[in-house]
Amino acid sequence: MSTPIAIRAPLVGREAELAELDEALARALGTGRPQAITIIGGAGVGKTRLLDEFLAKVRARERRVRTFRGAARESGPAYGVVQRILRARFGIVEGADPDVQREAVRAAVTEILGDKRVTEFLHFLGAFLDLTWPESPFTKAFEDDPEQFARIGRAVLRRFVEVDAAVSPLVLVFEDLHLSNDDSLELVRTLLESMHDAPVLMIVSARPELLTRRPEWAESHTKLELAPLKPDDAAQMMLHLLEPTGDPPEELVDAAVDMAGGNPYLLEQMLRTYVASGTLIPRAGGRWDVDLDRLDDAQLPLSVDDAIAARIASLTPAERALLEMAAVMGGVFWLGALVALGRLGKKAPELWGGAEDLGAHYRDLLAGLAERDYVLALPDSSIGSEPEELAFKHNLERETLYRLTSASQLRRYHREFAEWLELRLFEGAQADRVEEHCEMLATHYERGGAPRKAAEYFLAAGDRARARYANAKAADYYARGLELLGEEDVVGRLEAYHHQGDVLQLAGRNEEAIASFRKMLEIAWRLDFKSKGGAAHNRIGRVYRAIGQLEEAMRHLGTGHALFDAANDSRGVASSLDDVGKVHWMRGAYEPAERFMRRSLEIRRELGDARSIALSLNNLGLVYQDSGRFEEAQEAFQEALLIRREIGDLPGMSQTLNNIATIHQDNGDHARANELWREALEYATSVGDRMRQAVILTNLGENAYRQEQPEDAIAVLQKAEAISSTLGDRILEAEILRGLAKAHMLVHDITTARDFIARSVALFEKTRSKPFLGVALRTAGEIAAAGSFGGGEHQRAKHAFEQSVRIFEELGNEVELARSCEAFAAFLESDPDAKNDPVRAHEARRLRTRAVEIQERLAASGSDDALPPLEGEETSPGTVLAG
Structure with missing residues (x-):
């Protein structure tokens, strides 16, 4: 075993970075507004050391400033990094009696908020701490809406931090964020970007991988890139590390600086290499002797990888075997799991007594490894029944140990760890952790060579993701589960294809959705299961209907109806x-x-x-x-x-709100229409329904140009087009093109408008959807008329208007017929030669009279305020896109 040595040098070469952190804190304190910094640096470059120094200075200098720190862990809880900060803030330890934890949180929240909304704050903050409180009427409303619960939870957390900081300023540090999952990243991003009027400094540290996952991460706040140390600074650090020699030889300093390339972690490994080679000889009293004759024998690492290899080579066989087992679990591991893995292949005793204390042996080994900076004990455990949780000090060492372990041994370890974990993971688990736990178990079972168990948990994770409308994630879980599910599990495959197709369609992946429903249909047909066959045909028909292939939709919907009827399936x-x-x-x-x-x-x-x-x-x-x-x-x-609100049907609420908004739009109440559409858009976004997002954005764009805001309309419609281009819905795409044509006409860009409307009309003709085509032709007439009078453009405008009127006469759609008559009349009246052409003037009067007659007839059949305005207005045919 290597001789333990104390390695701690003063921070050098980071004066500019420390100054930037100091200035950010000063701004937060001086302005009372939040500041955020993300520190980006590679492995071993000194992010943690910089934070240690800064926080120590803050604690010593700013007595009123409180500092709390949390580190993300690979395969850790969904909100683990925030959970650790909150536990530090409330002074609670995981594993303590839940009543004691709840009382500590309640006391702290009450002290900050007084009696204002304490119950709601406790309920939502408790979700981040794995603590529950009796439900209030307010929180009960969200029990079936996990996405909305999560959204409000983020807002509550942000507000709590703001109020808490008003009492005394805060520094919050989120370390190793590149290890966090997407949920944690979204939560931290919300805190970084949405907080206001609070003296808070938030610091994130991460490797460059974070910016690969989230390129936009630091666009709204300061990014601090930590480069390797300059040669002079690296030499200064090495001189500090070699102080126990009395007079550090230049040869040792130069060799280390040359090899390390300015990486502080490598400089520390140089010191360990000197000790391992006998170049440095620790003596009593903390002094070191130097034997320069052994310098050539020192295997100086040329890179971080070489340094890690040297570190692993210095482990005893027992230490390495222990860390290999730990590496299978991830960045964090548990002593109890190590004991289970250590018993693999061993025969159980006749009586399970205290003869073998493997846990004590492992505990001793881990203590030695902690002294040498391989592992560190964590203050609390994410598994309540397993109090001793540890973590690798350097994740690169864990990755290397995992890579060097044989494939057969890894399979055995993963399988055993999954079985150990399955017995403990769901004990008192919060509902919002179940998906994460299922994914963890599925991954370990898959790597452990147990595909059926892995499939079971991937599909369960898909069901949880689907329930919270995380459609893309659910689709991925279902795909992984189906890949592992045996062909003999027919029922499991049938249900999985059904659910997979649903989430794929919601995610706008229509061709993949049809493929899933067809596989569902194949199984149902083979087993003569008519109800499921009807469901498969209906689902396929709905996809075709959504993308405007109406003939194909009718074929499948009619077949589905026949199958349901044969099965006496009323639903x-x-x-x-x-x-x-x-x-x-x-x-x-x-x-x-x-x-x-x-x-x-x-x-x-x-x-x-x-x-x-x-x-x-x-x-x-x-x-x-x-x-x-x-x-x-x-x-x-x-x-x-009303029904959809009562049952918490978020997609349905988005759909109906969108439809009600169109009525307000038709009545000229554009402000109320916008309010309803934005509410509908929020619900559509929360459930991940990209199709509906594009529809609502299209309607918002149309409303903008109706209010004479064509530039805003173009911006919104371009967002809709970006979404629509990934969906394959020809009707939706054509309607967005029509809106863009209209908006460009209003900014007098007639050339671009002509291109958009030509593409729109062509698409509507292909889909054979006459109501949409009638509106598009009306817009085509307006654009042609706006270009110039006389000649070909005049004839094109007249022809387009005539076609639009004819279509709506054929359909019996009087609302749109009146609008087309009005637009056609306005075109004829605006012709400079109309006054001298009695035929044209008569036609214009006839069309306008017809529009007024329709308006009066509609008024007589309903309330006055239900009538749509006609002058200068146009709509999509009803709310076909929204339906």
Whole structure:
């Protein structure tokens, strides 16, 4: 075993970085506003040492400033880095009695907040600490909405830090953030970017990998890049390290500086290499003798990798075997798990007594390894029943140990560790940790050669991610689970393909979604399982409907209806009827659309399925709206929204809010429409529904140019187009192009407008969706008219308007017919030669009179405020995109 040596040199060469940290703290204290710095540096460059020095100075100089520090751990809890800071703030230790922990948190929060909203703060802060409190009526509202709970939890944490800092300033340090998962990164980012009016300095340290994962990370705050030490600074550091020699020989200093390349970690390893080679000989009293004749024998590492290899080579066989077992677990490990791995292949005693105390032996080995900076004991444990949790001091050493362990041994260790972990991981686990725990177990079982167990936990993680609307992540979990799931588990594969297809469609990956539903269909057909076959056909039909392939959609939806009917599946029949009605509506066939949807609603009311009832009401509202029955549409939407709020249906709330917004837009209340759309967009974003995000952005863009803000409209529509380009929905893409055409016309960029509208019309013609095509042709007429009068442009405008009017006459869509008549009349009246052309003037009057008659007829059939304004307005056909 290597001789333990104390290695601690003063910080050198970091005066500028220390000054920058000091200035940031001074700004936070002077302005009362938060400051943030991210320190980026490679392995061993001295990030931790810099923070040690800065925090020591703060504690010594700024008595009123409190400092709290947490480090991320590989495979650690979802919010582990924040959890450690909060535990330090509240003075609690993981593993202590939960009642004691709760009382400590309650006392601290009450002291800060008084009696204001303490219960809500405790509930949300407790989620970061794995502590629970009795639910309040406020928090109970979010129990079925994990995404909203998480969003409010981030806001509560931010607010608590702000209020706490108002009492006395704070320095919060988040170390090794490159090891954090995405949830932790998002939480820390929220604190860095959204806090205001609080004397807080937040410091992040990470390797450059963080910027690879999040290139935009430090765009909104200061980035401090830590470079290797300059040669003079490296020499100064080495002189400090060699002080026990009395008069450090230049040969030792120069050799170390040349080899280390300015890396402080390597300089420390040089010292260990000198000791291991006999060049330095520790003596009593802390003095070192020097034998320069042995310098040539010292195997000086040429790189960080060489230094790590030398460190590993200095381990005894027992120490190396212990660390290899620990490396399998990740950056952190547990003594109890080491004992389990150490018993692999050994025979259990007849009586389990105290004859063998492997734990004590390992504890002694770990103490020696801690003295030599291989590992460190952690103050608390993330597994309550296992109090002794440790971590590798240098993660690069762990990675190397793992890489050097044989594949067969790794499999055995991973399998044993997964089994050990499975018995402990879910004890008192918080709901928001279950997904993380499932993924951890799945990974270890997969690496341990147990694919069925791994598949089970990957699919369970997918279900948890799906429940919180993390669609892309859920799709990945399902893919990994299906890859490992045996062909013999038919039921598991059937359900997994069903759920995978759903999340893929929500994520906008339509071709992959269809592929998943087809695999689901193959299994159902082979087993003659008609209900599941109907569900698969319906799902495929919905994808085709969403991307504007309506003929293909009808083929699958009709087949699904027949299968549900054959299976006497009333729920499935109702779903098929509603889906078929929706295709009729998209085609502008409102009478059959209403008939199918009403029958669906009747069945769903008989079944008492609130979610499905709301869906039918929403879809009927769309038909009423496009038929000019605005009062009935409003009533249907409001009833649907009420049900969806009661059951916490976030995607449904986004859908219905979007539809109600279009009614306000049609009534000229643009401000209220914007409010509703932004609320709908928030819900769509929270559930990861990219299709609906693009739809709502499209509507917001249209509303902007209606309010004579075409530049804003272009910016919003470009965001919609960026999302739409990944979805494959031709109707949505064409509608965005139409909006961009209109907006560019309004900024007098007619050339660009012509290009956009030509592409839009071509796409609508391919989809054979007449309501959309009618609106696009109306816009094409307006753009052609805006170009010039006379000649080819005049004829193109007239032809486009005539086609638009003819389409809406054929469809019986009087709302859009009135708008097209109005636009056509305005075009004819604006022609300078119209006054001298009685035929053209007569046609213009006829069209305008027809538009007014329709307006009056609609007014007589509903309330006055339900009428859409006609002059200068246009809409998509109803809310087809939103439905």
